[in-house]
Amino acid sequence: MEIFGKEILIKTHGCNVLNEPGQRIIPSVNIFVKVTNQCNAHCVFCSNAGYKNASTAFNIPKLMSVIHELKDSNIYVNRINITGGEPSIVSPLVYKILDSIDEEGFNDVHLHLNTNGLLPQSQELMKYERWDSISMSLHHYDLEKLSELYGCAIPQSALSFAGIDLQILNASCNLIKGYIDSPGEAAKMLDFVIDLGIPRIGFVALMKVNDFCHRHFIDLEDIHIDTISHVYFTKSMNRGSDCKCSNYLYNKNLKVLEIYMRNYSNPMYCESSLVYDGENLRQGFNNNNIIC
Numbered sequence: 001m002e003i004f005g006k007e008i009l010i011k012t013h014g015c016n017v018l019n020e021p022g023q024r025i026i027p028s029v030n031i032f033v034k035v036t037n038q039c040n041a042h043c044v045f046c047s048n049a050g051y052k053n054a055s056t057a058f059n060i061p062k063l064m065s066v067i068h069e070l071k072d073s074n075i076y077v078n079r080i081n082i083t084g085g086e087p088s089i090v091s092p093l094v095y096k097i098l099d100s101i102d103e104e105g106f107n108d109v110h111l112h113l114n115t116n117g118l119l120p121q122s123q124e125l126m127k128y129e130r131w132d133s134i135s136m137s138l139h140h141y142d143l144e145k146l147s148e149l150y151g152c153a154i155p156q157s158a159l160s161f162a163g164i165d166l167q168i169l170n171a172s173c174n175l176i177k178g179y180i181d182s183p184g185e186a187a188k189m190l191d192f193v194i195d196l197g198i199p200r201i202g203f204v205a206l207m208k209v210n211d212f213c214h215r216h217f218i219d220l221e222d223i224h225i226d227t228i229s230h231v232y233f234t235k236s237m238n239r240g241s242d243c244k245c246s247n248y249l250y251n252k253n254l255k256v257l258e259i260y261m262r263n264y265s266n267p268m269y270c271e272s273s274l275v276y277d278g279e280n281l282r283q284g285f286n287n288n289n290i291i292c
């Protein structure tokens with residue numbers, strides 16, 4: 001399909017459809033809106049280095065015209081992901097973008113926030129009521145280890161999530177040698193997250209972007225999630241032919257936690273995402289492929 005006279009990749013088959021993997025779905029895209037490359041944390045495994053800072057001259061009307069063009073081309077905007085860097089570094093810009101989306105009549109679009117989630121500035125942004133879902137980083141159950149990983153002090157108060165709707169939260173835990181790196185450590189992480197009241201957690205392998213990531217890489221298979229007590233594989237969440245998501249449930253003390261393990265078998269699969277950096281719209285996460 002085309003937008004602005006250029007062919008784009010779109011998602012046409014579902015991977016998460018109950019009992020029917022690979023079922024045809026309405027042609028759709030996810031738009032990643034990269035509002036900044038700055039962050040208030042200093043993680044050594046950060047894959048964000050190298051992106052230009054888009055926050056200084058972010059063109060909101062152009063983003064609106066992109067959404068209009070997609071809708072006019074009968075391409076469903078599955079969700080808009082506000083991402084960074086850390087979006088709360090430029091919160092006023094984020095609020096303006098969200099307000100514009102609603103003012104243009106796109107109130108039905110699912111709005112998702114990616115955030116580091118544990119610093120006061122980040123938690124302020126997470127309280128905004130327009131979010132439909134939020135992914136936050138949570139790489140350990142121990143506050144000291146968390147501070148070590150973030151490269152800054154995480155306050156104890158961060159774990160109370162005051163004023164934040166826990167039901168829309170998704171914790172994302174990087175597997176890192178010396179931290180969460182084994183079935184025993186993963187089990188502790190599951191207990192920690194279920195006690196916090198967060199309903200889902202994703203385990204993610206590090207992208208090998210630097211020497212630290214190479215040396216501390218832990219494969220998803222290494223935590224042997226299906227050997228952990230109270231973990232059940234959910235056959236209802238299927239594995240599609242491209243995206244080999246594994247989904248599990250952790251059921252303990254009458255509480256339930258969803259677990260996902262992401263492992264894309266077809267690296268081109270996520271190329272169907274569009275990325276807008278405030279200036280250019282691109283196909284996928286490469287620096288080339290400019291659509292407009």
Ligand code: SF4
Binds near residue numbers: 039042047048085116
């Ligand atoms: S929180 Fe995310 S963007 Fe910020 S330094 Fe860590 S990995 Fe990078």
